[in-house]
Amino acid sequence: MSQLKMGFIGVGDIAQGRHLPSFAEIDGVELTAVQDLNNERAHSVAALFNIPYVFEEYNELFKVVDAVTICTPNKFHSEIAVAALEAGVHVLCEKPMAITTNECEAMIESANRNDRHLSIGYHYRYTSEAKVAKELMIQGEIGDPLVTRVQAMRRRKVPGWGVFTNKDLQGGGSMIDFGCHLLDLALWILDDPKPVEVMGKTYNRLSKTPGLVNDWGAIDAKTFNVDDHVTSYITFENGLSMQFECSWAANIKEDHTTLSISGVDGGMDVYPFELYQAKYGTLWDTKVRLPEEKGSPELSQAKNFADSCLGKAEPVVKAEQALRVTQLMEAIYKSSETGSSLRLD
Numbered sequence: 001m002s003q004l005k006m007g008f009i010g011v012g013d014i015a016q017g018r019h020l021p022s023f024a025e026i027d028g029v030e031l032t033a034v035q036d037l038n039n040e041r042a043h044s045v046a047a048l049f050n051i052p053y054v055f056e057e058y059n060e061l062f063k064v065v066d067a068v069t070i071c072t073p074n075k076f077h078s079e080i081a082v083a084a085l086e087a088g089v090h091v092l093c094e095k096p097m098a099i100t101t102n103e104c105e106a107m108i109e110s111a112n113r114n115d116r117h118l119s120i121g122y123h124y125r126y127t128s129e130a131k132v133a134k135e136l137m138i139q140g141e142i143g144d145p146l147v148t149r150v151q152a153m154r155r156r157k158v159p160g161w162g163v164f165t166n167k168d169l170q171g172g173g174s175m176i177d178f179g180c181h182l183l184d185l186a187l188w189i190l191d192d193p194k195p196v197e198v199m200g201k202t203y204n205r206l207s208k209t210p211g212l213v214n215d216w217g218a219i220d221a222k223t224f225n226v227d228d229h230v231t232s233y234i235t236f237e238n239g240l241s242m243q244f245e246c247s248w249a250a251n252i253k254e255d256h257t258t259l260s261i262s263g264v265d266g267g268m269d270v271y272p273f274e275l276y277q278a279k280y281g282t283l284w285d286t287k288v289r290l291p292e293e294k295g296s297p298e299l300s301q302a303k304n305f306a307d308s309c310l311g312k313a314e315p316v317v318k319a320e321q322a323l324r325v326t327q328l329m330e331a332i333y334k335s336s337e338t339g340s341s342l343r344l345d
């Protein structure tokens with residue numbers, strides 16, 4: 001196969017803003033078909049991107065494509081991915097992989113049985129900083145990692161549009177939307193350590209306050225029922241511990257994305273990238289000139305997926321790794337509900 005026929009299921013904001021423009025740039029990819037519950041939107045997107053087929057049912061779309069992106073609300077990720085994989089179609093599914101670990105497992109089982117690629121849209125892995133951090137870990141520059149701090153923090157920016165705050169459709173709020181990217185990135189850079197215990201606490205008191213000052217549109221304090229701030233402490237089999245926090249709405253000085261790893265021989269901050277070491281009797285702080293990237297992380301993600309389907313690359317984001325992210329988020333939510341830590345071993 002030298003040409004890849006791509007289908008797009010769910011063509012709202014992320015599909016139109018990132019996936020469709022990215023796949024449209026790749027030689028050897030044909031934008032072939034779209035499907036969306038909102039049929040009018042499916043037709044207008046097809047016209048915008050010159051896509052020949054529009055379907056009302058995704059099972060019909062599978063007959064004319066080799067691969068699909070799934071950009072529906074999270075509730076439908078697993079059901080649609082399994083249907084695609086069973087029809088022999090490769091899948092790039094938006095993050096999170098699914099709401100529950102069971103749903104993720106069903107996706108992996110189907111991908112393996114049907115020998116199809118299944119990858120997830122954790123595109124932070126394609127940022128220059130992340131690639132440098134991963135390489136430094138592989139080369140052992142900071143030795144065994146001991147303590148990791150992961151923060152995905154926004155000040156008063158609860159998304160006031162779309163389905164972001166719809167618990168039924170999304171399964172959660174700030175963690176399942178934003179925190180999951182940084183959690184995935186940390187686990188990938190740390191080479192997928194096995195988690196053993198999770199303590200978590202979720203909050204949503206700010207967003208339930210009528211008249212909340214919010215920079216990203218209006219939210220309904222009466223119906224708000226997802227997390228807007230999450231803290232957790234995770235320990236791993238190799239002795240590593242992680243403090244993980246994310247928020248849409250914190251009362252902090254400014255938004256920030258922090259991934260900081262302190263190891264036996266050194267440490268690093270990923271955003272912005274900096275390496276900390278102690279050698280020759282002194283402390284060293286190393287800044288790097290990151291390579292200039294051609295295109296966005298989403299374009300790299302689309303290229304890696306297309307190349308994987310065409311047999312020219314391995315998927316960077318493996319489904320088993322994405323399952324681990326969902327498993328940890330599920331444990332954090334459960335720990336917060338029960339008020340006690342959860343063992344995963």
Ligand SMILES: NC(=O)c1ccc[n+]([C@@H]2O[C@H](COP(=O)([O-])OP(=O)(O)OC[C@H]3O[C@@H](n4cnc5c(N)ncnc54)[C@H](O)[C@@H]3O)[C@@H](O)[C@H]2O)c1
Nearest residue numbers: 010011012013014036037038071072073074076094095162
């Ligand atoms: N990677 C990122 O940084 C990022 C950012 C935002 C959203 N997302 C993820 O992308 C997905 C979609 O988010 P969005 O912001 O584009 O949402 P959206 O509401 O803008 O678009 C979702 C689209 O899916 C359609 N849809 C709903 N149910 C469907 C179904 N059962 N079958 C077919 N179509 C269906 C809707 O009509 C809509 O057009 C979510 O999983 C979200 O978590 C990822």
